[in-house]
Amino acid sequence: MKMVDAGIRRRRRRSNGAALPLMVALCAALLGTACATVKPAVASTELYAGGSPSLPAGPLDIVMLGAKGDGKTDSTQAIMKAWKNACGATGTHRITIPEGNFLTGALELQGPCTASIIIRLDGNLLGTGDLNAYKKNWIEIMRVDNVSINGHGTIDGQGPLVWGKNECNKNYNCKILPNSLVLDYVTNAQIRGITLKNSKFFHLNLFNCKNVLVEKVEITAPGDSPNTDGIHMGDSDNVTIKSTNIAVGDDCISIGPGTKHVKIHGCRCGPGHGISVGSLGRYKDEKDVEDIQVTNCTIKGATNGLRIKSYEDSKSELKASKFVYDEVVMDNVSYPIVIDQKYCPNNICSKTGTSKIAINDIVFKNIVGTSATPEAVTLNCVNNMPCQGVQLVNVNLKYIGTHHNKTMAVCHNAIGKSLNVVKELASCL
Numbered sequence: 001m002k003m004v005d006a007g008i009r010r011r012r013r014r015s016n017g018a019a020l021p022l023m024v025a026l027c028a029a030l031l032g033t034a035c036a037t038v039k040p041a042v043a044s045t046e047l048y049a050g051g052s053p054s055l056p057a058g059p060l061d062i063v064m065l066g067a068k069g070d071g072k073t074d075s076t077q078a079i080m081k082a083w084k085n086a087c088g089a090t091g092t093h094r095i096t097i098p099e100g101n102f103l104t105g106a107l108e109l110q111g112p113c114t115a116s117i118i119i120r121l122d123g124n125l126l127g128t129g130d131l132n133a134y135k136k137n138w139i140e141i142m143r144v145d146n147v148s149i150n151g152h153g154t155i156d157g158q159g160p161l162v163w164g165k166n167e168c169n170k171n172y173n174c175k176i177l178p179n180s181l182v183l184d185y186v187t188n189a190q191i192r193g194i195t196l197k198n199s200k201f202f203h204l205n206l207f208n209c210k211n212v213l214v215e216k217v218e219i220t221a222p223g224d225s226p227n228t229d230g231i232h233m234g235d236s237d238n239v240t241i242k243s244t245n246i247a248v249g250d251d252c253i254s255i256g257p258g259t260k261h262v263k264i265h266g267c268r269c270g271p272g273h274g275i276s277v278g279s280l281g282r283y284k285d286e287k288d289v290e291d292i293q294v295t296n297c298t299i300k301g302a303t304n305g306l307r308i309k310s311y312e313d314s315k316s317e318l319k320a321s322k323f324v325y326d327e328v329v330m331d332n333v334s335y336p337i338v339i340d341q342k343y344c345p346n347n348i349c350s351k352t353g354t355s356k357i358a359i360n361d362i363v364f365k366n367i368v369g370t371s372a373t374p375e376a377v378t379l380n381c382v383n384n385m386p387c388q389g390v391q392l393v394n395v396n397l398k399y400i401g402t403h404h405n406k407t408m409a410v411c412h413n414a415i416g417k418s419l420n421v422v423k424e425l426a427s428c429l
């Protein structure tokens with residue numbers, strides 16, 4: 001789709017008039033005629049103008065490298081080769097995954113690379129159902145600067161083949177099935193236009209990343225599929241998620257400890273478990289979560305809407321602060337607004353009723369729509385460390401269930417103010 005590329009900021013790369021013909025000549029001398037088909041992979045106006053231009057070490061179209069789009073042949077090695085060819089070059093290079101169904105096992109796309117890399121995904125990648133083909137994750141991009149994945153293709157985890165092997169609902173320390181797309185220690189990344197579908201576990205996981213843009217991405221899995229979170233991030237900085245639709249079996253978006261400066265704008269969520277910060281405090285040495293903005297989103301048919309959760313009797317001491325939720329429409333969401341400082345699934349905490357997680361400056365503004373249970377607002381904070389600076393401004397949520405119950409707010413130890421809030425919820429702050 002042309003449109004996907006059109007939005008990329010164009011930057012003209014310095015032309016390097018002399019070097020390029022020389023390299024082509026050198027290449028031809030060394031490798032013979034095969035070189036004739038190798039051309040600079042990216043137009044000079046395309047994304048990421050890092051470094052001076054160079055040729056990759058070989059082809060970047062996975063079909064030229066032996067991949068078969070028949071849905072059956074294992075194309076892992078062809079994609080790994082394309083990655084190696086691109087990663088070792090300088091300048092900007094584009095790996096092409098054309099239309100077709102390409103079956104693969106684990107793709108460990110490691111850096112550091114000397115090139116900026118674009119993965120043009122127009123076909124479908126299928127993650128094999130053979131769990132022996134993975135160490136941990138499926139597609140894992142590690143320690144790379146300047147990488148973009150775009151196109152109208154699909155990353156299909158083929159989760160239905162293995163969801164039955166997920167025991168996480170019975171065993172809290174269960175074996176984790178492979179996440180579909182994982183970025184670890186990646187900086188300046190863009191994921192645009194593609195679809196992520198039926199992941200075995202999470203669809204997209206960001207760990208220790210910086211400057212990431214996710215735009216116009218579709219993420220889909222059945223509402224009852226286990227642990228199929230849409231986007232999870234932890235220890236990351238400056239993540240923007242725009243115009244993205246997520247319908248999954250767990251959190252649409254979850255923001256873990258150590259994450260700062262997140263903007264979520266124009267997204268749709270549902271079914272799923274909403275847009276969630278947490279769980280915080282499960283492990284030692286977790287870092288603060290700060291500056292999270294969720295604006296212009298719709299949450300539909302989800303179990304939670306906007307949720308912040310931290311473990312009761314948390315293992316680390318940290319702060320969650322400066323969150324703004326503005327212009328969010330709830331459509332039949334079971335628990336639209338939730339702060340839970342006493343989160344404790346499977347009774348793994350000691351029930352001390354205390355917390356070491358400070359929750360401060362949380363603004364819910366212009367939140368309207370419907371709640372599927374009477375409990376439209378839940379602020380369940382602890383006595384030893386009340387939630388501070390909580391604001392409910394222009395909040396109008398109504399219970400639409402069939403019981404004759406009234407919309408209500410359940411609030412403990414939350415300090416702040418409310419302004420222009422429907423009367424059933426106004427007593428909360």
Ligand SMILES: *[C@@H]1O[C@H](CO)[C@@H](O)[C@H](O)[C@H]1NC(C)=O
Nearest residue numbers: 049050051114115116145146
């Ligand atoms: C990434 O892009 C920046 C800005 O264009 C550039 O300075 C840097 O060298 C690039 N990094 C790599 C590994 O190409």
Ligand SMILES: *[C@@H]1O[C@H](CO)[C@@H](O)[C@H](O)[C@H]1NC(C)=O
Nearest residue numbers: 210211212213214238239240
């Ligand atoms: C945050 O990331 C965006 C790309 O999504 C980038 O344009 C912007 O410059 C980054 N901001 C900072 C402060 O690094």
Ligand SMILES: *[C@@H]1O[C@H](CO)[C@@H](O)[C@H](O)[C@H]1NC(C)=O
Nearest residue numbers: 243265266267268296297298
């Ligand atoms: C809000 O999001 C919707 C998509 O859900 C989009 O159509 C609309 O343009 C967005 N509005 C603003 C002001 O960004």
Ligand SMILES: *[C@@H]1O[C@H](CO)[C@@H](O)[C@H](O)[C@H]1NC(C)=O
Nearest residue numbers: 301302331332333334372400
């Ligand atoms: C709201 O969601 C519940 C399931 O959570 C469903 O049973 C009910 O039909 C939905 N109501 C409307 C009006 O969509």
Ligand SMILES: *[C@@H]1O[C@H](CO)[C@@H](O)[C@H](O)[C@H]1NC(C)=O
Nearest residue numbers: 373374375401403404405406
């Ligand atoms: C409705 O209110 C009654 C009485 O307060 C309560 O027992 C019942 O659990 C409520 N129903 C729901 C769905 O919350």
